[in-house]
Amino acid sequence: MPNTTLKKIGVMTSGGDSPGMNTAIRAVVRACAFYQIKCVGIRMGYEGLIQNQMSELGARSVKHIINRGGTILQTARSKSFRTKEGREKAYKNLKNNELDGLIVIGGDGSFTGANIFYQEFGVPFIGIPGTIDNDIFGTDYTIGxxxxxxxxxxxxxxxxxxxxxxxxxxxxxxxxxxxxxxxxxxxxxxxxxxxxxxxxxxxxxxxxxxxxxxxxxxxxxxxxxxxxxxxxxxxxxxxxxxxxxxxxxxxxxxxxxxxxxGGNPTCMDRVLASRLGVAAVEGLLEGKTNLMAGLRSNKIVFTPIEEAIKKHNEIDQELIKVAKILAV
Structure with missing residues (x-):
């Protein structure tokens, strides 16, 4: 792993919840512990960043959550973060807590917010796709x-x-x-x-x-x-x-x-969330930013966040044909 000045990473869940978010949080926290980086959990997504609702998480902080639905960090949609003033307050709290980067687990709305934050303040971040809809471009499957x-x-x-x-x-x-x-x-x-x-x-x-x-x-x-x-x-x-x-x-x-x-995440979602959580931490360590970690053809890939936001996964036309044939 290349040398880096990265010392502390913040992790949050944002937007709608999806099964496997806790697994992703666990993977991020334990990957940070493995690479000897501090990890800070941000509660209630961007609203928690604005309200300074943060606490340090260690490897034992995330025990027994791999099988739990929902998100221990909770999630919310923040109206305040949509304003310049709200984002300035969030950035001030981020600097006061000495965070060198962010990992955002959520959907395209969450990534849009992270992208704006990056454009305005240069905050390095990696997105992890967490949504049950599976419509985010850049990954074959989304967590949940x-x-x-x-x-x-x-x-x-x-x-x-x-x-x-x-x-x-x-x-x-x-x-x-x-x-x-x-x-x-x-x-x-x-x-x-x-x-x-x-x-x-x-x-x-x-x-x-x-x-x-x-x-x-x-x-x-x-x-x-x-x-x-x-x-x-x-x-x-x-x-x-x-x-x-x-x-x-x-x-x-x-x-x-x-x-x-709701509900306990399946094996597939647990493995996916674990892989993407580790990949996000390693991506930041390698100097990657403004990207989303995803899985394509069972390989980890990084997609520019603007592509992940603007484009959408397309429905497989073969599946539509299969559905029609089987409905006889």
Whole structure:
């Protein structure tokens, strides 16, 4: 590892929480301990930086958190950090605490804030992608995505038991305001009849044709997975339209909501978060900054933060084709 003047690193979680954030915090703290660097935990994201809510963390400070969902540092969206005055106060606290760099665990909003902070004050930082949506450019997977998928699949499996018992059509809304990664993968894995996501053009006619076709083939229950950002309409409007078209159907709606954010992280998310946490510390030690640590083809890569913010992962068109083929 090259020589560096880096003595103390701050770590924070920002934006929406995701399973595996604690694992990433643990990896950062223990990597700092391994390389004999001090690590400071910043509570409540950028708001904690402004309010000077910081405490030093050692290797034993992060014991027994690798399996816990949420974030021990807590997280928040800071209106104050969006102002020049707020960022100046944050920078003053950062200097008073002698922090030489930051590791920010979060999504594109968190990275946008870090990028502005870097442009204004030159604070070195590395981002770690923590979001269940899996929509951040520069990494094949984001921390929390796999856990959220498994949570959704378990829920849909349970819903299917009820759907089959009562000959019902269930519309299941999953998270994904601008991205359909959770809906598409969980829909395929749970055998959904239809999957509605914002990345493809959907229509009620196509949905009704699919339901009619399944009915004619002898199917007496169906699961429709809908991303919350679906442009065709919200899950309740879609259910009402289906009831109007098929008055004999027993149509129900389930919104999974924030249960998708919670729970113990899967093995995949724990390993991913551990690798990215270590990579972020090593990146700062090597003089890297204004970058995001990610995983591509199972290799650690660093992506310029502006690319990670401006670009987005694209839906795999092959998966859309697979979903269509399997819905016969």
């Amino acid at each position: 995505y796999d856990t959220a998928l498994n949570t959704v699949i378990e829920a849909i499996d349970r819903i299917r038991d009820s759907a089959t018992s009562h000959n019902r059509v269930f519309f299941v809304e999953v998270m994904g305001r601008d991205a359909g990664f959770i809906a598409l993968s969980s829909g395929i894995a749970s055998g959904a009849q239809d999957i509605l996501i914002p990345e493809k053009e959907d229509s009620l006619d196509e949905l009704f044709k699919s339901l009619y076709k399944s009915e004619q083939s002898g199917k007496n229950s169906s699961i429709i997975v809908v991303a919350e950002g679906e442009e065709l309409g919200n899950v309740y409007d879609l259910a009402k339209a289906t009831e109007a078209r098929f008055p004999d159907y027993d149509v129900r709606v389930t919104v999974l909501g924030h249960i998708q954010r």
